[in-house]
Structures are given as C-alpha cells and as structure tokens.
Amino acid sequence: xxxxxxxxxxxLSAQDTSLKVISNNLANVSTVGFKKDxxxxxxxMYQIQRQPGAQSAEESQLPSGLQLGSGVRxxxxxxxxxxxxxxxxxxxxxxxxxxxxxxQVTLPNGDTGYTRQGQFQLxxxxxxxxxxxxxxxxxLTLPAEVQSMTVGVDxxxxxxxxxxxxxxxxxxxxxxxxxxxxGLQAYGQNLYLETAASGTPTLANPxxxxxxxxxxxxxxxxxxxxxxxxxxxxxxxRAYEMNSKVISTADQMLSYVTQNL
Amino acid sequence: xxxxxxxxxxxxxxxxxSQQAHAxxxxxxxxxxxxxxxxxARAMQVYGEGHESRVYAMAERPxxxxxxxxxxxxxxxxxxxxxxxxxxxxIDANGNEAYTxxxxxxxxxFNQLVTGSGARVMGNGGxxxxxxxxxxxxxGGDGTITIKPLGxxxxxxxxxxxxxxxxxxxxxxxxxxxxxxxxxxxxxxxPDAGVKLRSGFVESSNVSSVTELTSIIDLARQxxxxxxxxKTAEENSSAAARILSLQ
Numbered sequence: 001x002x003x004x005x006x007x008x009x010x011x012l013s014a015q016d017t018s019l020k021v022i023s024n025n026l027a028n029v030s031t032v033g034f035k036k037d038x039x040x041x042x043x044x045m046y047q048i049q050r051q052p053g054a055q056s057a058e059e060s061q062l063p064s065g066l067q068l069g070s071g072v073r074x075x076x077x078x079x080x081x082x083x084x085x086x087x088x089x090x091x092x093x094x095x096x097x098x099x100x101x102x103x104q105v106t107l108p109n110g111d112t113g114y115t116r117q118g119q120f121q122l123x124x125x126x127x128x129x130x131x132x133x134x135x136x137x138x139x140l141t142l143p144a145e146v147q148s149m150t151v152g153v154d155x156x157x158x159x160x161x162x163x164x165x166x167x168x169x170x171x172x173x174x175x176x177x178x179x180x181x182x183g184l185q186a187y188g189q190n191l192y193l194e195t196a197a198s199g200t201p202t203l204a205n206p207x208x209x210x211x212x213x214x215x216x217x218x219x220x221x222x223x224x225x226x227x228x229x230x231x232x233x234x235x236x237x238r239a240y241e242m243n244s245k246v247i248s249t250a251d252q253m254l255s256y257v258t259q260n261l
Numbered sequence: 262x263x264x265x266x267x268x269x270x271x272x273x274x275x276x277x278x279s280q281q282a283h284a285x286x287x288x289x290x291x292x293x294x295x296x297x298x299x300x301x302a303r304a305m306q307v308y309g310e311g312h313e314s315r316v317y318a319m320a321e322r323p324x325x326x327x328x329x330x331x332x333x334x335x336x337x338x339x340x341x342x343x344x345x346x347x348x349x350x351x352i353d354a355n356g357n358e359a360y361t362x363x364x365x366x367x368x369x370x371f372n373q374l375v376t377g378s379g380a381r382v383m384g385n386g387g388x389x390x391x392x393x394x395x396x397x398x399x400x401g402g403d404g405t406i407t408i409k410p411l412g413x414x415x416x417x418x419x420x421x422x423x424x425x426x427x428x429x430x431x432x433x434x435x436x437x438x439x440x441x442x443x444x445x446x447x448x449x450x451x452p453d454a455g456v457k458l459r460s461g462f463v464e465s466s467n468v469s470s471v472t473e474l475t476s477i478i479d480l481a482r483q484x485x486x487x488x489x490x491x492k493t494a495e496e497n498s499s500a501a502a503r504i505l506s507l508q
Binding site: 243 | 394492
C-alpha cells in the first residue's frame with residue numbers, strides 16, 4: 001500500500017499519546033506534590049530504498065541514494081522533578097520538602113512507596129499517616145493529649161503535652177533520596193516505587209546528605225504550568241490534524257488509481 | 262505504448278516514495294532536535310537503440326536540512342540545546358560516535374548521561390560521561406558540567422567532563438538509518454570549542470509543517486497526472502486494437 005499512510009499513522013498515534021500525557025498533567029494541576037510528565041519523541045528506523053554510493057553504472061555512483069523514514073514513536077516519558085510552588089497553609093501536619101528527597105511510606109502490601117506529598121494526618125493510634133492512611137517510615141507516634149507539634153527544618157519533632165510547659169522531643173523524620181529520581185515508577189496516589197533505574201534510596205535526616213529541608217505549615221503544589229500545557233495541547237492538536245491530512249491525501253491517491261485504471 | 266505506460270508508472274511510484282519522505286517529516290514535526298530530510302526526483306535517461314525517449318524519474322534524498330529549529334525554554338537543567346551550528350556527540354547502538362541535536366538529557370541507572378532516546382553522551386575526554394551522585398547540576402555554555410556532589414556544601418563544586426560538541430563542515434554528516442547523524446566512515450570528529458550550548462532549552466524540530474503539507478498536496482496532484490497518463494495510454498492502446506481488429 002502507500003508508505004505515507006503508515007508513516008502518518010505513527011504520527012497520529014504518537015500525538016495521541018502526547019495528548020494523553022498532557023491531559024493527565026492538566027488533570028493534576030492542583031494535586032499536591034504532583035510531578036508533570038513529558039513525552040520524548042524519536043524518529044523510527046530509516047529504510048534504504050537505494051543505497052547511497054551504489055553503482056548506478058560501471059563508472060557512476062548514486063550520490064545520495066534514497067532513505068525513507070518510517071515515522072515517529074514515543075521513546076518514553078520523562079517525569080520532571082522541578083519543585084512546585086510552595087503554598088502556606090499554616091496546618092501543623094502539612095510538611096513540605098524544600099529541595100530533594102521523598103517521604104517514605106509503608107504500603108498495605110509491605111512495600112515501600114515514596115512521595116512528595118506532605119499532607120499528613122493522625123490515625124486512631126496517634127501515628128502519622130498519609131491521606132491514604134499509609135504509615136510514614138520511619139514511623140512517628142505522638143503521645144496522647146498533644147497540644148501542639150513542631151517540626152524543625154532538620155526533621156526533629158517536638159510536642160507540648162497538656163500539663164507540661166517544656167517541649168519534649170518525640171522523634172526524627174527522615175527523607176529518602178535517589179540518584180536518578182526520573183527512574184522512579186509512578187504508582188498513582190502520588191506515590192513512586194523504586195526501580196533498577198532509580199537506584200536504591202539513601203535515608204538521611206532532612207538537610208543532610210543533599211536532601212532538602214522541611215517546612216512545616218506548607219505544601220508543595222503541583223509543578224504543572226497550565227499555560228504551558230495548553231500551548232502544548234494546541235501544538236499537539238495541529239500536528240495531529242496535519243498527519244490526518246496526510247492520511248486522507250494518501251487515501252485519495254489510492255482511490256484515484258482504483259477508479260481510473 | 263509500453264514506453265508511456267511504464268514511464269508514467271515509474272513517475273507515480275517515485276511520487277509515492279517522496280510522499281513517504283514528506284509524511285515522515287510531518288510525523289516528526291514535534292520531535293525534539295529532528296532535522297527534516299529533503300526529497301527530490303532526478304531524471305534517469307535510458308540509452309539504447311532507436312529514439313532515446315525514455316527518461317525515468319528517480320526519487321532520492323539529496324541531503325538533510327540542518328537549519329536550526331526554534332529554541333524552547335523548559336527551565337530543566339538537564340535540557341540542552343545547541344545555539345547555532347554544531348552537534349552533540351553520542352554513542353550509537355554499534356558503539357560508533359554519532360551526532361544529534363536531541364538534548365532532553367537524563368541519567369540512566371548506570372549514572373551515565375544519556376539523551377531522551379537513550380544514546381550515551383560523549384565527553385571531551387573521549388569516553389561517555391558518567392555522573393557521580395549529585396544534588397545540583399549545571400551545564401555551561403561550552404558544555405562544561407559542574408555538579409554539587411550529594412551532601413557537599415555550597416562551596417564544594419566539582420567540575421566534571423565537558424560534553425563533546427563538534428562543528429563539521431557542511432555535507433560531512435549524513436543521517437543514518439537510526440536517525441542519528443554519522444560521518445561517512447564513522448571517524449570521530451574533533452571537538453570544537455566554538456559551539457555554544459544553552460542549558461534549560463530544547464530545540465524543536467526544524468520541520469516546516471506548511472511546506473511539508475503543501476509538498477504532499479502537490480505530490481498528490483502529480484500522482485493524479487501520472488495516473489491520467491496511464492489512463493491515456495490504455496485508451497490509446499484500446500483505440501489501436503479497435504482500429505486494427507478484424508471485423
């Protein structure tokens with residue numbers, strides 16, 4: 001059939017994937033701690049119809065040959081870990097990470113998940129959990145009758161208990177850091193899982209070993225920029241339209257042959 | 262009659278091939294650092310006995326358009342775009358040095374600096390660049406990579422390798438089947454200190470969608486004319502058969 005038909009088809013499906021990624025970014029524009037994705041396109045193999053440098057006759061060579069590209073594909077998606085905007089909430093259990101690092105949480109199946117979302121809550125056992133109810137790791141249990149909790153930039157948690165004026169230190173929060181955070185596998189629920197590409201996590205107190213410092217009473221917003229995504233959406237749509245135009249043109253060429261010959 | 266029919270057929274076939282070349286350009290209209298291919302047709306005359314009237318068309322790719330695409334700001338420190346002429350040196354699947362303008366760099370699990378499609382980036386030292394664990398990374402205008410090692414203080418910056426940047430003579434590079442640019446005999450080029458790199462930018466594809474779409478429509482019309490010629494050849498032949506047929 002017509003080579004251009006299949007080439008344009010790869011263009012359509014690549015732009016389709018791109019639109020899906022853009023719409024997922026836009027859908028998460030107000031998800032706390034969300035990191036946007038970006039698609040990486042790559043041109044496919046070229047087929048050699050005529051070898052450059054082949055003899056066209058004993059004394060003459062083809063100077064350039066003919067190499068036809070076979071389209072485009074999405075080589076992968078990259079998670080972009082730029083920091084989101086910091087929002088001040090004043091809520092004691094909202095803790096943002098200013099810099100690198102992830103919170104470590106224990107998933108229901110015992111695996112460890114990593115997240116940048118710092119919207120914590122207390123469960124019925126006075127333990128600090130994520131909004132899904134997963135335990136923070138290393139865990140922290142607050143004493144009963146806590147009046148106020150303070151988290152230092154270095155992760156030291158101190159509380160004031162009813163009947164006592166002196167604050168008491170109850171624990172130390174830690175952050176996990178990866179050599180290549182882009183290699184983490186997105187799990188949904190704002191969680192990431194360790195992979196061979198991300199490397200093994202190194203645990204450190206906040207502010208040490210390259211991890212960021214903590215900011216109590218703040219949340220890290222999504223790093224999606226709505227304007228940027230809308231512009232990407234328009235370019236994607238136009239590229240899609242043009243590829244579909246190629247398909248209809250190639251189709252008309254074929255139908256012209258079948259009708260006229 | 263065979264001449265006109267075959268000539269028109271070869272014209273239509275080569276038109277379809279150039280159509281594919283333009284469709285490939287258009288499919289890659291949003292591929293970072295992609296360089297559009299040119300397509301042209303050449304006259305191939307057949308010499309032989311009698312009147313030398315047969316001139317076949319032959320589609321070919323004379324070159325790749327190396328003009329720069331637009332630089333788009335992303336703000337990501339690992340995104341690099343070559344400002345002006347020049348190429349990033351990478352290692353292709355066969356271990357040879359190849360050249361690309363796709364600068365969506367990332368770090369793979371072996372701590373190597375790779376392009377978005379996974380080709381390892383070559384350093385000026387002649388080996389692929391490997392990065393130690395870093396907290397912050399900065400790529401300078403000449404490709405120098407400065408990192409703040411993990412856990413180091415703000416004053417303990419380390420300068421690593423430089424990304425190998427080359428500036429070949431025009432016509433020295435050609436696009437290979439893997440989409441990367443190669444030299445004719447896979448000989449590595451010498452680094453050029455004059456090539457400028459911009460960190461925080463990626464280079465868009467240099468495909469002009471309007472030009473490609475116009476070419477596709479133009480080729481579609483040419484194709485119809487070739488088919489028309491085939492139809493005319495058929496009519497001529499059937500007219501001849503009718504006149505010469507025995508009643």
